[in-house]
């Protein structure tokens with residue numbers, strides 16, 4: 001397979017165009033900054049990150065990658081946006097952390113480094129690729145047998161359309177218009193089928209909700225809009 005076949009250049013361009021604002025917590029990337037402590041604790045609580053080798057697929061400017069490195073993991077980040085990776089590399093000078101960034105796709109990296117990582121994360125990325133099942137297979141190939149793979153994405157139903165597109169992009173202006181394409185949202189049952197077919201066993205399904213009054217995110221049982229799925233590769 002062509003290394004970059006499973007990518008939509010328009011999607012990658014969206015992130016490249018905004019990349020210079022990645023680390024501004026008041027910018028379009030504010031939601032990623034705000035959810036970062038929640039998802040870090042969620043991952044760390046299931047597989048302590050200290051001392052692990054971790055691959056962050058679709059790492060962008062490195063918000064999650066750096067968070068995991070700060071918790072003692074040896075982190076590699078991959079993305080297809082050269083600009084986002086440029087910002088990620090520059091930010092290491094500011095944070096003093098160490099992350100190994102590469103411009104490549106999950107599929108190409110899986111061919112190069114199969115079964116090399118204790119943990120793989122693929123957060124807020126699957127809804128931006130043409131063939132999410134292919135990305136899931138690549139993540140399963142990249143993790144060591146017995147290792148964990150973590151995903152997060154957006155559910156597909158009328159409520160998620162209302163909250164994630166109308167609410168976030170048109171009413172609250174949390175995200176630029178056009179950030180998300182409803183047709184690419186993925187139901188938990190669909191993601192669970194992709195992971196099962198890739199040899200990954202489901203561990204936990206957790207919801208993430210935004211409260212527009214307190215302007216805070218929280219994890220919980222409501223998987224209607226944003227959700228996180230943890231899986232383990234069969235040993």
Ligand SMILES: C[S@@+](CC[C@H](N)C(=O)[O-])C[C@H]1O[C@@H](n2cnc3c(N)ncnc32)[C@H](O)[C@@H]1O
Nearest residue numbers: 006007015058059060079080081123124125128
């Ligand atoms: C919403 S950002 C999420 C960044 C990061 N995972 C986080 O949650 O903080 C989506 C990222 O996926 C990247 N991306 C989109 N399509 C990709 C592909 N086919 N392969 C690798 N990265 C991709 C974009 O360039 C962007 O950096």
